[in-house]
Amino acid sequence: MRLKVENVTVKIESREILRDVTLEVEKGEIVALLGPNGSGKSTLLRTIFGILKPVKGVVFFDGKRIEKIEEISKIAAYLPQESSDTNLTVLDVVLLGRTPHLSGFKLPKNRDLEIAKRALEEVGMAEFAERKFSELSGGEKQKVLLARVFAQQPKLMLLDEPTAHLDISAQIDIMEIVRRKVGSGCSALVAMHDINLASMFSDKIIMVKNGKVVYAGEAEEVLTEESIKDVYGADVRIKKVGRSVYVIPKTRGERNGRRVHIICGGGSGRDLIYMLSEEGYSVSAGVLNVLDSDWEAVIDVDGEFVEEAPFSPISDEAHEKNLKFIEKADVVVLSNLVVGKGNLKNLVAAKKAAELGKLIVIEKTRFELRNFFGKEAEEIYEEIVRKARVVRSEREALYEIRKVLDRGGHANSRR
Incomplete structure (x- = not known):
């Protein structure tokens, strides 16, 4: 799916959180959304998903303007930064991803069950299907939540810091799973806090500062000492290893x-x-x-x-x-x-x-x-x-x- 955000401005109460944001995500791309806390990354994802309404601007999904969250959730899936714990089984948590495709209060059918099980297999958690979600480790929970996203069968994934609070091994596991899914024809816009991880796994980088897109492009173009100083206020060195760019604090x-x-x-x-x-x-x-x-x-x-x-x-x-x-x-x-x-x-x-x-x-x-x-x-x-x-x-x-x-x-x- 091709996502286009055009001149979007969002206000919460009297405060302007996003200002004239324009960006694009092409089919089969992972686009990393970078910026300090409070820069507007989460607000942007929630706006694209229809949770928040812009006061100005438009969001297009494959060239179509869709505003109702019920319709957006049939083609796009949103994984928030924080998810509440639950005593539901892992399989039941993943089945929640089928909700947008169920009419009224209908129960999941065999097809929905098969889709949920297949999603668990995609993230390597099939054997955990009957375990309680609350008993899992942080990395395991995040994989299950990704499976819930996959069960939604989205054309676009909106992921808000899916690797937060995980060790480096779990972070890489999560991003490898996302990359495999994108490789199957999906697209992903991923808010991240780890610049180096974003460089490793994304096709493009978008850097946000004070609610505005200030840099956009491939990692080699966007991640510079000057841009990181501008956005994060940090003095860094840039090191290239192969085709990857690594940010090193000075x-x-x-x-x-x-x-x-x-x-x-x-x-x-x-x-x-x-x-x-x-x-x-x-x-x-x-x-x-x-x-x-x-x-x-x-x-x-x-x-x-x-x-x-x-x-x-x-x-x-x-x-x-x-x-x-x-x-x-x-x-x-x-x-x-x-x-x-x-x-x-x-x-x-x-x-x-x-x-x-x-x-x-x-x-x-x-x-x-x-x-x-x-x-x-x-x-x-x-x-x-x-x-x-x-x-x-x-x-x-x-x-x-x-x-x-x-x-x-x-x-x-x-x-």
Whole structure:
């Protein structure tokens, strides 16, 4: 479905919330709606769906002007930002999506039931059909609510922050589901708060400020340091990885000239990265997958890093860069990371740091509980701990780093 919003102005009481908003969503597109809280994103979605009436302007669905919400809901589905909990079963929640297609007070028919079950299959929640909605996790609930949207069989989806309050894995799951649905011929206008997630999954970006569309286009065109400063008031850096654009906060702090490199991933180095930055150390980290929480943390403290594409194993090139960072560092820390096929090279890099006499190992959890690679990883780790200083927490690691750097020595073996 092609959506066109033309010169729409909306007032709530005496306050003008939207002003002369014009935008388009083509069939088969995901368009991300970005802007700070209070910018008018939710109001715009509610207006398109017919919940709010504009004082000026028109909304067209495939070139037709439809104003009654009963008619709009037969072709468009709206997922609000907040949904109330319920003790209904998952299947009953999804069946509510069939309401616009039922006449009067008619009960769902077998066809409606089949459509609801198929929607649950689309979001990977078929086995939860008889569970109570209230018993699900946040990510599971959001998938069920998406299934309710799918059961409505919309040509256009209006989604208000569908990834809010979810961890990064759940956010990606939700957006992958939305992308698959759009790929089947639907369209989606999605209000989002995560700029990087919007860049990854959207075909176009629309940025809203004070109720007006101020930027619109593809991510590479729209997401600039200047536009984000204008809309959010934030100083950022823009980094391009492949065809994706990533927004990185700028931070500045006093540094004491000592360099600490952290071998981490999956959030295992995040706390130490911030602690070291606060202490004034220059922090580097690697090898990290783009969008990993450790990747975000080292960017946040304006540190250096070696990166790899999202969900990709460490390449030889990235591994070599990591070794160079290790050589330059005064101290290297191996975090309490999980080791698998994709990041075994990080363990090999830690072995090199241990051989150089500059490694501190954080062992909060026994290695056998974090080793998903097998015997080879176990043997490498045993070699590492024989030559490294092993501690049990980030605080202990920070204490050891201070001692080593204050005396100008090495983090050599001592358990």
